[in-house]
Amino acid sequence: LDFSITVGMNQTSISVSEFVLLCTVDSQKISYTIAVLTMVYLVTMFGNLLVILVIAMNPQLQRPVYICIATLAVIDLVGSTNIIPKLIAVLLDLTTIPYGLCLLQMLLAAESLLLAFMACDRYVAVVYPLRYSTLVTKKTLWAAGTLLNVLPAAFVLIDLIFITEFSYCKTNVLNYCFCDYSALVKIACNENPKYFIVFSTAAFVFGACPFGFILLSYVRIANAALKISSMEGKKKTFNTVTTHLLVVGLFNLPLLTSYAVTGIGVKLSIEVYNSMVIVANIVPPMLNPLIYSFKNKEIKKNIHKLFKST
Template structure:
């Protein structure tokens, strides 16, 4: 077989899911996607329309909802088309864009989780100083900084990807355009490609998770001093729910990104499952965990629905 480098103008995605569960997977993805869109778009709309919800905490939740909509839309529709039509060619540029968007949005979401943990930390530990320490402007600056920080490693990924040459195949055995998969099928055998991935995973993922755990640990310590059992229960229920989402997002990603750099080769099924779960499940759960269980958000949604119902009556009158 010739090892001559060939110019690749497109890639062919091949999602390795058995035909027996393919139909079930497509239906499940459709339900997850529609649920994600409905929940997050509703949250965004309610926060925009209700000025009472335009506080730092809810602005963070709104920013998270925007990221979740973008990430799900970037990945799930293409996966569904791929499963329905078995293989799916995608232009080189579009594949590159999808891959970089996945990286960028993952990093921004990890940093945003950290920002939200800090917000709750200051609200609980320094309640009197909270209005001065955390403002709407602080949140917007924080979101901007999250995007800037996330963009830094993206430049390196872009350089690495343009270095890759393909002499064997342009078929990516994955459900969407993925950096690790692309490196595996390329002809380049340089450890730097996976070492950088592991370094970024440690730097952003582990650091973010550590900061979140420390913040929530201090909040839990303060909660233990609350005399009311109901108050303690409310705080710990909230913390456990938040940690569930953070864990679902961080642990599979960290595992899938760190192991290749240490020389451990995951099976295709294991890698696919971990990355896909961390990308599509948290965006569906985030509105439930961070919003629908919140009294202010529920009130805002009820007001919004009442306003829609009152609209036709006003017109008739």
């Protein structure tokens, strides 16, 4: 272990260059878990690359809703590549992670905002169909894209500044399968309320706000869909709603469940908590392209064309 030690008045400060990830998994399940993670990663890579390729190759799919789907696929690819290979390495007893790579694992926060924007796009398409082309323009997309990058970047920058202030006087072991801001706060010696305030604010901005906005949007969409006279129109609208809500549910429910369960006083074992967080981070990126491929006729049709032409 590479670290330097500074002795102070009341404690010993350890300047770490790496962390140890303590991923608690039953030893009898490790081989099975590694096999599942490898399969999930391969399916995730194939599915998301396929969605990106199909949308990029077909000009008729380069509309706001499909650009959002392609952007989601890129985020899922980067996030999965950032987490799953290292997770497999940890299970193979390569438990140390360099300081820089640990910080890199915390850089993705845009997905919840993107899902909220996608809900907004569908809301405009259903509730104001005649004004869609004037409301959702290239300028709107550029503004949304800027917000999706600037807001997470601002919080990440604050996190990184705070993390550089942390000192570690007891341990550099994280009781998690990958790096997390709250995990670093827990093992740091610093006890400044600002570290928890930024965490709570980020949870509100990237968790509660987008999730609440999405639910409200789809309540309005469902209400508008019920007023559509044709059954075909209602079916198409509800198909869009269920597709997006399924993606949102996969992204939010595992984490929300873990927070709710611990919030009412139920103590989860580290293994159970890790499992729920892992599911929340690796399953949605694998299923998102499958959901959009099977539920979206345009994407499905162009995938069939792609394979027929090869």
